[in-house]
Amino acid sequence: MSVTAIRGFNDILPGDTEAWRHIEQTAWSIFSAYGFSEIKLPIVEKTELFARSIGETTDIVEKEMYTFADRHGDAITLRPEGTAPAVRAYIEHKLYTAPVTRLYYTGPMFRYERPQKGRYRQFYQIGAEVLGDESPRADAETLSMLMKFFGTLKVKGATLQVNSLGDASCRPAYKKKLYEYLKEHSSGLCENCLRRIETNPLRALDCKATGCIEATRNAPSLVDSLCEGCATHFDKVRYFLKLYGIEPVINPRMVRGLDYYTRTTFEITADTGLGSQNAVAAGGRYDGLVSELGGPSTPCFGFAIGIERLSLLLERSQVPSSPLTVFIALGIDAEKKGVELISLWRSSGIRVVEDFSTGALKTRMKRADRLGAAFAVILGENELAEGVVTIKDMKNAAQETIAWDRVAGIIGGAGK
Numbered sequence: 001m002s003v004t005a006i007r008g009f010n011d012i013l014p015g016d017t018e019a020w021r022h023i024e025q026t027a028w029s030i031f032s033a034y035g036f037s038e039i040k041l042p043i044v045e046k047t048e049l050f051a052r053s054i055g056e057t058t059d060i061v062e063k064e065m066y067t068f069a070d071r072h073g074d075a076i077t078l079r080p081e082g083t084a085p086a087v088r089a090y091i092e093h094k095l096y097t098a099p100v101t102r103l104y105y106t107g108p109m110f111r112y113e114r115p116q117k118g119r120y121r122q123f124y125q126i127g128a129e130v131l132g133d134e135s136p137r138a139d140a141e142t143l144s145m146l147m148k149f150f151g152t153l154k155v156k157g158a159t160l161q162v163n164s165l166g167d168a169s170c171r172p173a174y175k176k177k178l179y180e181y182l183k184e185h186s187s188g189l190c191e192n193c194l195r196r197i198e199t200n201p202l203r204a205l206d207c208k209a210t211g212c213i214e215a216t217r218n219a220p221s222l223v224d225s226l227c228e229g230c231a232t233h234f235d236k237v238r239y240f241l242k243l244y245g246i247e248p249v250i251n252p253r254m255v256r257g258l259d260y261y262t263r264t265t266f267e268i269t270a271d272t273g274l275g276s277q278n279a280v281a282a283g284g285r286y287d288g289l290v291s292e293l294g295g296p297s298t299p300c301f302g303f304a305i306g307i308e309r310l311s312l313l314l315e316r317s318q319v320p321s322s323p324l325t326v327f328i329a330l331g332i333d334a335e336k337k338g339v340e341l342i343s344l345w346r347s348s349g350i351r352v353v354e355d356f357s358t359g360a361l362k363t364r365m366k367r368a369d370r371l372g373a374a375f376a377v378i379l380g381e382n383e384l385a386e387g388v389v390t391i392k393d394m395k396n397a398a399q400e401t402i403a404w405d406r407v408a409g410i411i412g413g414a415g416k
Helices: 017-033 047-054 059-064 083-092 136-152 171-184 191-196 201-206 210-215 228-243 307-313 332-347 361-370 381-386 404-414
Strands: 044-046 066-069 075-078 101-110 122-131 159-164 262-269 279-285 300-306 324-329 351-354 375-379 388-393 398-403
Touching: 017 101, 017 122, 017 136, 017 307, 044 047, 044 083, 047 075, 047 083, 083 101, 083 122, 083 300, 122 136, 122 307, 136 159, 136 228, 136 262, 136 279, 136 300, 159 228, 171 201, 191 201, 228 262, 279 307, 300 307, 324 332, 324 361, 332 351, 332 375, 332 381, 332 404, 361 375, 375 381, 375 404, 381 388, 388 404, 398 404
Parallel strands: 324 351, 324 375
Antiparallel strands: 044 075, 066 075, 101 122, 122 300, 159 262, 262 279, 279 300, 375 388, 388 398
């Protein structure tokens, strides 16, 4: 029997987890500076939450959700995205009593979709939601925060693409116009789009099938069909983005795969290593979702970042690391003193493990090298008598003898 992970479920191994921690810590630092507070959401929710919020005709609800009955027969679902659970928590705990609520969260999501580079059936996201602010400046400020996040991580080629999906005042008329266009060009559409244009024709604009791209090339633009309120909102979003020093790319073909979006929608793409599916963050405004789920009328704006994809774009040299140090004691007395010294060094933030093996020093040094140690600290009888240790730089094969209390400064400084 071969024991392997389920297809589409991925182990995050040491070496990658450091990059993930750096991403998450950077998000915490920047998002907190913008007034966001962290919320921890359950992995499982009632299925109806996603059917009502995401849309029953979306691919996620129709094909991709992990849904099953619990022991009481209730339909529950492993969360496929974080916005609906965040809104559910916002309503359930009456967070709407505050004028504006800013939340962010991290954790796994689940979708039964075809695995591809940087995408898995269990995948991890960082998401953020601004609940209670209708100003286009809230859209722009949140997007500027996101671009600052990518800039801090030194992601190359991060590009902000924006569009407006209109609202209940103008989108129905546009959907009718688009539907008529798609019916005239239905011969070029894929099977999925032929089925979906009856319920959500906008999804044809986002289809990556070659025939659909060609068939919708001259489709009417939603941006040209916006009502006065939506057009003004979109103009102001772009104006405020320019105040933040951001020049977005207007992408009139961009729609979201979730039904709850209105007005501003966006993607951040990167050109490095992800192929055609190059979006690493996406989101937009969803002013009707809170009321749709039973809460008060609340304007909202949010986004999600794919951690797997983002980690592929990170230069590992940009990820802070603490070098591993292996302590080698030569003799019983050195072992006794070693317990005291290791505790002291660890309290100073040094990653140090003790080599419990026996044998010649040369053999033990080879073992330290196999453990991936950046340094080896050696304490023998002579060093013990003089109050010093020998530090060997495993990469450069250089070594020096220093006092016990200088170890943390030298090794700690090497990791910065």
